[in-house]
Each structure stands twice: as C-alpha cells, then as structure tokens.
Amino acid sequence: MPLNIAIPRPKAEEFTKLAGISKIYDNLEEVFEDPQVDLVDALLPVQYNLDAVNLAVKHRKDICLEKPIAANLGQAGQIREDLDILISINGNFVYFKAIDTLETAIGKIGKVYSFTYRCIEPFPFSSEYHATSWRQMPQHVGGYLSDGGVHQATILSGALGQVKSINARNKQMRDLSGTDDILYSVLEMHSGVIGMLTYGGAFGNTEKRHLFPIRGDNGSVGLELGHDAPAKVTLRIGGATAAADKYTEEFIIDNENDSPVKVLEILGKALTAGDKSKIIATPEVAFHHLAVIDAAIESSSRGGQTVEVKSLI
Amino acid sequence: MPLNIAIPRPKAEEFTKLAGISKIYDNLEEVFEDPQVDLVDALLPVQYNLDAVNLAVKHRKDICLEKPIAANLGQAGQIREDLDILISINGNFVYFKAIDTLETAIGKIGKVYSFTYRCIEPFPFSSEYHATSWRQMPQHVGGYLSDGGVHQATILSGALGQVKSINARNKQMRDLSGTDDILYSVLEMHSGVIGMLTYGGAFGNTEKRHLFPIRGDNGSVGLELGHDAPAKVTLRIGGATAAADKYTEEFIIDNENDSPVKVLEILGKALTAGDKSKIIATPEVAFHHLAVIDAAIESSSRGGQTVEVKSLI
Numbered sequence: 230m231p232l233n234i235a236i237p238r239p240k241a242e243e244f245t246k247l248a249g250i251s252k253i254y255d256n257l258e259e260v261f262e263d264p265q266v267d268l269v270d271a272l273l274p275v276q277y278n279l280d281a282v283n284l285a286v287k288h289r290k291d292i293c294l295e296k297p298i299a300a301n302l303g304q305a306g307q308i309r310e311d312l313d314i315l316i317s318i319n320g321n322f323v324y325f326k327a328i329d330t331l332e333t334a335i336g337k338i339g340k341v342y343s344f345t346y347r348c349i350e351p352f353p354f355s356s357e358y359h360a361t362s363w364r365q366m367p368q369h370v371g372g373y374l375s376d377g378g379v380h381q382a383t384i385l386s387g388a389l390g391q392v393k394s395i396n397a398r399n400k401q402m403r404d405l406s407g408t409d410d411i412l413y414s415v416l417e418m419h420s421g422v423i424g425m426l427t428y429g430g431a432f433g434n435t436e437k438r439h440l441f442p443i444r445g446d447n448g449s450v451g452l453e454l455g456h457d458a459p460a461k462v463t464l465r466i467g468g469a470t471a472a473a474d475k476y477t478e479e480f481i482i483d484n485e486n487d488s489p490v491k492v493l494e495i496l497g498k499a500l501t502a503g504d505k506s507k508i509i510a511t512p513e514v515a516f517h518h519l520a521v522i523d524a525a526i527e528s529s530s531r532g533g534q535t536v537e538v539k540s541l542i
Numbered sequence: 543m544p545l546n547i548a549i550p551r552p553k554a555e556e557f558t559k560l561a562g563i564s565k566i567y568d569n570l571e572e573v574f575e576d577p578q579v580d581l582v583d584a585l586l587p588v589q590y591n592l593d594a595v596n597l598a599v600k601h602r603k604d605i606c607l608e609k610p611i612a613a614n615l616g617q618a619g620q621i622r623e624d625l626d627i628l629i630s631i632n633g634n635f636v637y638f639k640a641i642d643t644l645e646t647a648i649g650k651i652g653k654v655y656s657f658t659y660r661c662i663e664p665f666p667f668s669s670e671y672h673a674t675s676w677r678q679m680p681q682h683v684g685g686y687l688s689d690g691g692v693h694q695a696t697i698l699s700g701a702l703g704q705v706k707s708i709n710a711r712n713k714q715m716r717d718l719s720g721t722d723d724i725l726y727s728v729l730e731m732h733s734g735v736i737g738m739l740t741y742g743g744a745f746g747n748t749e750k751r752h753l754f755p756i757r758g759d760n761g762s763v764g765l766e767l768g769h770d771a772p773a774k775v776t777l778r779i780g781g782a783t784a785a786a787d788k789y790t791e792e793f794i795i796d797n798e799n800d801s802p803v804k805v806l807e808i809l810g811k812a813l814t815a816g817d818k819s820k821i822i823a824t825p826e827v828a829f830h831h832l833a834v835i836d837a838a839i840e841s842s843s844r845g846g847q848t849v850e851v852k853s854l855i
Contacts, residue, residue: 338746339746342713342715342724342745343713343724343726343742345660345726345740347658349757351781352759352781354783354784355784394845394846396709396728396846396847396848397728398728398729398730398736398737399736400655400656400736402655402759403759411655411656411736413656413658413728413736413737413738414728415709415710415711415726415727415728415738415846416711417711417845417846423711423712423713423724423726424711424726425726425728425738425740427658427738429656431759432655432757432758432759432762432781433651433652433757433758433759433760433761433762433778433780433781433782433786434760434761434762434778434779434780434781434786434788434790435755435757435761435762435778435781436762436764436778442748444662444745444746444748445745445746446665446715446716446744446745446746447746447747448746448747448748449745449746449747449748449749465746465747465748465749466747467746467747468664468665468745468746468747468748469746470667471667471668473746473747475747477747532707532730532848533707533709533728533730533848534709534847534848535709535845535846535847
C-alpha cells in the first residue's frame with residue numbers, strides 16, 4: 230500500500246512560512262531519501278505508522294512515531310526493534326517521573342495484592358481532539374479508548390509490570406466518539422497482582438479523577454495525577470501486623486515531564502551518542518500498551534470473557 | 543440433619559439473668575412449638591438458617607434470620623417466600639435511607655451508563671468479628687466476602703436493580719480470613735448498565751473508602767458512606783449537551799437506619815398489622831445478594847470467566 234497523505238502544496242508552503250521551515254517534500258519517501266535528514270518525526274495518523282517505519286527500515290533512517298504504535302495489533306506486530314535504526318513511539322507518559330516515584334514507593338508496602346486505575350473525565354465538548362477526521366472516524370482500534378488508553382497502560386505497566394489478562398465491559402456514550410468510549414475492566418498482571426482499569430472521558434457532569442491506588446499487606450501507594458496541580462504520590466506504611474509502624478509520606482512530583490521536551494531530549498542524546506538504551510518507548514513496550522486496550526475491546530465484544538493480552542512472538 | 547446447637551444449660555442460665563430473659567429451651571424446635579412465641583429471631587451462624595426456616599414452616603411461626611440468607615446458594619434456594627408466615631433476612635443496609643436518595647438522584651442524570659462500587663478498608667486487627675469461630679472457619683461461601691459483601695450487593699441492587707453477570711478476581715491476603723478476602727470485579731446489570739465492585743477489608747494501611755459513583759450522560763451521582771460522618775449523596779447535573787445546565791446538589795443522610803431498630807420496627811408493624819408488604823428483606827431479595835457474591839467467587843475460581851448471577855427458578 231503506497232503511503233499517500235500529501236498536503237496540498239499551497240497549504241504546505243503557507244505552513245513552512247509560519248513555522249520557519251525551509252523544505253517541502255512531495256511525498257514521504259523523499260524525506261527518508263534526503264541525506265540531510267537525521268531523524269523523521271512522523272506526525273501521522275497512526276494507521277500510517279507501519280508504512281512510515283517500512284520506509285525508515287528501507288532507507289536505514291531513524292524515526293519516531295505518534296502513539297498508539299499502530300491502528301491495530303496486526304500492524305503493530307510488524308513494527309520491530311531494529312539493530313541499526315532507532316524507532317521510538319513517542320508519548321510523554323512513558324518518561325513520567327511519577328512512574329519512578331511509584332516504583333520506589335511500591336517497594337515499601339509489603340506484598341502487593343491489588344490496584345485500581347481510574348481515569349474518568351466529563352465529556353469535553355470544546356476539545357480540539359474532536360476536530361481531526363482521523364479521530365472522528367477512527368481507523369485505530371477502539372478510537373479514543375486506544376488513543377488515550379495507551380497513556381493509562383503506560384503508567385500501569387510502568388509501575389506494576391505487564392498485564393496478563395483482562396475482562397472488560399465497554400459502552401458507547403457519545404456519537405462523536407465513533408465507537409465505544411468507556412471501559413470498565415478487571416485485570417490480572419503477570420506478577421499475580423489483580424486490579425481494575427476504568428477509562429472514559431465521555432461522562433456527563435462528574436469530577437475529573439485520575440487516581441491509581443496500589444494496595445499491599447503493609448501499606449498502600451496512591452498516585453493522583455492533577456489536572457491543575459502537580460502529580461502526587463501518597464505512601465501509607467503499616468498494617469502487616471497490629472504492631473507494624475504506621476506513617477504516611479507524600480511526594481509531590483515537581484516539573485513532571487508532561488510535555489514532549491523530555492521525549493525529544495532523550496531522542497537527541499540517543500542520536501548524538503549513538504546509544505538507544507535510554508529510549509523506553511520501544512516498539513515492544515508500545516505494542517504491550519496497545520495490546521492491553523485491544524484485549525479489553527475483544528473481551529467486551531465477547532461478553533466480558535477472559536482475554537489474554539497478546540505479546541510479540 | 544437435626545439442628546443441634548444447644549448452649550450448655552449453666553451458661554444459658556447465666557445469660558438469662560444478665561439479659562433478663564425468663565425462659566430457656568432445650569432445643570430449637572421447642573421454641574417454635576411454644577404458643578407464647580410470636581416471632582423467632584434466629585441469631586444463628588447462617589449455615590443453620592435453612593434448618594431454622596424449616597422449623598418455622600413446619601410450625602407456621604414467623605421468623606427472621608441473620609444475613610447472608612444461608613451458607614450457600616443450594617441452601618438459600620430452599621428458603622422460599624411463604625404465604626402464611628413471615629420470613630425476613632435482617633440486614634440494616636436493606637432499609638438504608640441512602641438507597642432511596644440514590645434512586646431519586648439517579649433519575650436526574652440522563653441515561654445511566656456505569657458505576658463503581660468500592661468498599662475498601664485496612665485490616666482491623668482488633669475486630670470482634672475475628673473472635674467468632676463461625677467466621678474463623680467459615681462454612682458460608684467466601685467467608686467475609688459473603689458475610690460483608692451482601693451489604694454492598696444490597697445497596698448496589700437497591701439503587702440499580704439486579705446484577706446479570708460478573709467477572710471477578712479474588713485473592714486471600716490474611717490467614718485469619720480463612721479464604722479469599724478481597725474481590726475485584728466487573729459487572730453487567732440486567733438494565734445494561736456496566737460497572738465495578740471492589741470489596742475488601744484485609745488491606746495494609748490505606749484510607750477507608752466506601753464510595754459508589756454512578757455515571758450518566760447528563761450527570762453523575764455519588765454516595766459516600768461515612769464511617770465517622772453521615773452518609774452523603776452528591777448529585778452533579780449537566781453534560782448531555784454543551785449547553786446543558788450544570789449544577790451540584792448535596793444530600794446529607796440524617797439519622798440513617800444504621801442500627802437494627804428500623805428492621806425490628808418494620809417487623810413489629812408487619813406482625814401487628816398482619817401485612818408483610820413493607821418487608822424488603824424477603825428470601826428472594828436476600829437470595830440475589832448472596833448470588834452476586836457466589837457468582838464472583840465462581841468467576842474468580844475460573845480465571846475471571848463470565849458467570850451469570852443465578853436467580854430463583
């Protein structure tokens with residue numbers, strides 16, 4: 230399938246002036262052919278990601294992509310780590326400091342048993358996201374559920390490891406969403422930890438909630454992702470025995486990496502040092518994030534039956 | 543199976559003095575045979591409920607029982623409404639005013655799509671509940687999960703109708719619990735509403751949480767059951783359209799029926815007026831509450847597979 234998403238030249242020329250860009254290409258392959266280009270930041274609707282990666286592999290050119298990794302797991306499975314070139318699936322959540330803070334705190338609450346990941350928002354009528362046709366008529370599985378849900382899978386698996394299986398019930402609340410837009414699910418992790426994932430931004434008037442409590446036999450850890458406030462991790466110690474020491478600690482996440490700056494900084498270092506090891510957003514990791522949402526959608530379509538989260542073979 | 547749970551006579555005699563009771567029986571059937579007894583309040587470990595009901599039916603005597611209705615659904619299914627006698631399965635949650643407040647509020651949030659029922663507590667090392675042998679070695683299915691969980695099923699189905707199916711993952715955190723003591727599940731209601739039920743009082747240091755948010759396309763309703771404060775229902779209206787009127791209302795539940803007084807008052811009225819219609823805690827209703835927990839336990843034992851909640855045939 231040829232990749233054909235040319236921007237009309239007059240519009241492209243207007244954009245180059247506004248953005249101070251010097252060069253326009255007539256098709257995507259020309260970009261990869263240009264020896265002056267070190268890295269292609271392929272800001273494409275994700276159903277074109279695989280085609281772009283294929284060009285990158287063909288021309289041995291480094292590339293970064295938008296999340297989710299692809300429109301479906303079939304495409305995602307064809308995007309593989311490459312020894313020679315760099316493939317990064319950008320998403321600012323991958324480099325969240327909060328994930329490291331969670332990991333450290335989780336190590337202090339005894340044996341971990343369960344969690345509840347909840348990301349709930351009222352429907353944003355004025356959101357700019359509704360204006361893009363690739364979101365209105367999603368070719369990516371689950372539409373908003375995968376577009377946004379991979380963020381939640383990023384924090385969830387970043388803190389607790391990979392998801393093994395899922396039972397989900399989804400619904401569509403808004404016509405604009407194009408497909409199901411709320412997800413309620415129970416998960417089992419490869420570690421044996423059990424928990425819940427609730428995701429949805431289509432509700433009527435309700436409080437915004439982005440909370441991730443994790444519970445063990447000697448305490449609990451809670452992440453609260455503020456919309457107007459810095460993220461906060463609350464650690465409550467104690468409870469393994471009646472005599473266990475009890476205390477609470479709070480960690481405010483200052484200067485969270487909630488912009489693309491950190492992603493680009495890490496990419497830049499990888500390019501200049503020739504060392505890809507600091508890139509967390511690898512195809513393998515991004516595949517898992519999409520696989521979690523894909524499994525939830527499959528489970529819901531099968532009346533909540535247990536669906537194993539697929540892994541790259 | 544003969545019901546044989548006699549209290550040694552010296553202990554019983556001591557108790558009658560302390561409690562100001564005038565009469566001791568040598569076995570349970572004698573109580574039902576006594577023409578001076580109008581109602582037997584059978585405060586028994588629930589595995590004896592069916593035997594007590596059989597005596598009540600045999601002797602045409604009114605009876606009330608402790609929740610859950612029985613130790614398992616097999617027994618529960620044999621406890622049926624009776625045209626002549628009154629059978630009430632006591633549980634103060636059944637008569638909670640909060641349920642009525644929820645019902646009214648739910649009617650105002652447009653089409654209802656989903657809910658999250660969450661009852662989370664740290665493990666109560668000093669709880670008197672651990673001292674009773676019938677709780678330490680539970681014969682009732684799921685131990686604490688059914689003993690406590692039927693309370694949650696009471697509020698849940700009181701507000702949103704009956705549960706159709708469930709996918710659950712349970713775990714055992716504490717040896718003292720005897721069996722699984724935390725439950726994470728996703729539910730589908732007969733109405734089509736989807737949601738979650740999280741129940742567990744075995745965690746390490748964590749905040750007590752007894753919250754029940756219900757979400758629609760024109761608002762949301764949240765029940766907060768206070769441990770030290772009165773229950774509160776928060777109603778948030780708006781969101782069906784961008785222009786929909788938005789406002790928030792709070793309802794504080796004063797003088798909640800959180801003692802057995804209301805249960806006994808309703809029983810008393812039923813006895814004196816001969817009208818059983820005000821008794822909500824019927825065998826059929828209490829069967830459903832146990833059936834929800836039973837289905838969760840079966841689902842978890844089968845790796846989260848979808849289990850239909852059984853109904854009385």
